[in-house]
Amino acid sequence: MLQTQGRIDVIQHVELREGLYRDSVMLMLLSKVLSEDSKIYQPIVAMATTLNVELAQSAGYEIPDGSNTDLLIAFRTDEDSPHRCLQLVENLLNESGGRVEPREGTNRTATSLGRTIKDYRAEVALISVPGEHAAYQAAEAIEAGAHPLIFSDNVSIESELNLKKLAEPLGLIVMGPDCGTVILDGVGLGFANVTAVGPIGLVSASGTGAQQVLALCDQAAIGVRHVLGLGGRDLTDDIGGISARTALSFLDEDPTIEVIGLIAKQLGPVTEKSLERVISNMTTPVVRIPTEDLTSGTAGLLTAARSELPELPVWKPTRERQKRTGRLVGLFSGGTLALESKCIADAAGCEAEIVDLGADEYTIGRPHPMIDNTLRLERLDEVAKDKSIGAVLIDVVLGHGAAADPATELESVIRKIQAPVFVSLIGTRNDPQDRDKQATTLAQAGAEVFLSNARATQAAVIQ
Known part of the structure; x- marks a missing residue:
């Protein structure tokens, strides 16, 4: 379709690719790369959920009927560039779709997350799908014996509570929803900083709050082994700190962890009393780091770790x-x-x-x-x-x-x-x-x- 972008005649390209999935972070990065190309206008590369289709329509794109499991690709470009633009999209999608080999003896295509977890003997499942599908995938991960890390947002609080109640008696932790930062044994998932492995473990209801603490610990030259994200609502009385209790237990049982930092926001009064009881029975000291002053809280954490916050440049x-x-x-x-x-x-x-x-x-x-x-x-x-x-x-x-x-x-x-x-x-x-x-x-x-x-x-x- 020929349109006009300012004074330039442009071609509009819209397609739905059936069954092609990429996670939301990868699609965000892909869209950003496309938008930096001077010949590509208003690029949208996203899963074809109702919301994304409506956004594309509001940008003037005519979207064919499809499913929310399809990949939506839409952009405008000048008359001479559609082939080059499509090749760029193909290259970026191929780069983002790397394949991991299954364990030895497995020779089949996974048909579900649960099957994938069992085939790869995975202990953690990172879930980054549209929010309306995330709870189902997380439940499947729990039933397969893996800890779900739910990067997705827009998961209902009722679904979050049900997932965490399902996971707790199985000794599993639900990290999230809307959990952006996790570090497991020094390996970062999501938005994570590069830091040395050390004697500190963090339990955090905040992604950027955890990143601030990581940055200050790094400046003090002391490492962090684990950051267990909870999602922003876990410490409210609506959820009751279910994931926090499990996370604290994990870190308390880890002999390499000498001190635990609890980064807390929206801490409900009932939940606070419940966590105080849990912490009183732990052998590893726990330092609360309030989000109202993360720097002072980190100073207290470092003191408990027999270190100190240095003068900051x-x-x-x-x-x-x-x-x-x-x-x-x-x-x-x-x-x-x-x-x-x-x-x-x-x-x-x-x-x-x-x-x-x-x-x-x-x-x-x-x-x-x-x-x-x-x-x-x-x-x-x-x-x-x-x-x-x-x-x-x-x-x-x-x-x-x-x-x-x-x-x-x-x-x-x-x-x-x-x-x-x-x-x-x-x-x-x-x-x-x-x-x-x-x-x-x-x-x-x-x-x-x-x-x-x-x-x-x-x-x-x-x-």
């Missing part, structure tokens, strides 16, 4: 900005980091507008801002024109799964902003993005860069 901006009166604007990719900054700003009586751009309402039909900064760049461009703003605060989260070079993406718009800019850089020294290089790029653009989100927020509040 700060990268000063290479050009000074004049202090300004006005409100603080925070644009975050990490929900827990946004919550922490809001708590600190509120406690200081600072007028603040803190936005979590990773919340569901901002990520429908687009990649998470830890992967793709497009939405934040648009918002920062608006901030640069607003003279009523006194300071700007952003987080930059590094590690596997995150954007390859976020500082380079952000530096141009940071240079435009006249108000002081503060950055919390959440990463470890061995993260693939090169943490110190990222910090230097941001400082040269005019930002003051901190390794602690709490410290960055405190500096922004008092500037």
Whole structure:
């Protein structure tokens, strides 16, 4: 179909590929690569769920009838480029569809997750499917004897409770739903930082909260062996800390773990008392790390591990900005980091507008801002024109799964902003993005860069 994109005549390509599945993170990355091609406009590569089909239709695509198990591929390009664009899509899909060989003696195609778990003798099943299908897959994993790690969001709280009740008597932990960060024996799953294996174990109801703790432990040169994610609702009274109890038990039984950190948000009063009873019967010390101040909580964790939080480096901006009166604007990719900054700003009586751009309402039909900064760049461009703003605060989260070079993406718009800019850089020294290089790029653009989100927020509040 021939259409017009600005002054350019473009071809619209839409297709559904039956039974071709890729997980949501891979599709987000694939869509981002396509959008960076100057000849490809409004690319959508996603599973053909009702929501994604509606989003594609709202973008002007005519979608044929199909199933939500089909892969939707839609893009616009100029008249000379459709073949090249399709070849690029093919290459990216092939790169994302690597095959793992089954164990010796197995010679059949898996017809279900449960069969796959048994064939590969898997102990953990990572589930990243549309939310309406995630609970079924997780139940199948539990029945096959594996711990489900549910990366998917939009799973009902009733389904979450039922899954966790099913898993608990079997000695299995349900990590999630909406569980973005897990480390098992030093191996990261989802959004995870590169850190040494050491005597600390974390039980976390927050992905970016865990990443902040990992980054600070790395700066203290002490390793973390396990990060067991719970999902954000596990510690509420609606769920009652079912996964938290199992996770604490696992870590208490691990002789290599000397101290446990419990990263808690939305901790219900009934659940809190229940966990206190569990912890009182454990031999391994447990340190609670409140999301209202992750840095102070990590300092306490390090003390229990017979270490200490060192003086944290700060990268000063290479050009000074004049202090300004006005409100603080925070644009975050990490929900827990946004919550922490809001708590600190509120406690200081600072007028603040803190936005979590990773919340569901901002990520429908687009990649998470830890992967793709497009939405934040648009918002920062608006901030640069607003003279009523006194300071700007952003987080930059590094590690596997995150954007390859976020500082380079952000530096141009940071240079435009006249108000002081503060950055919390959440990463470890061995993260693939090169943490110190990222910090230097941001400082040269005019930002003051901190390794602690709490410290960055405190500096922004008092500037």
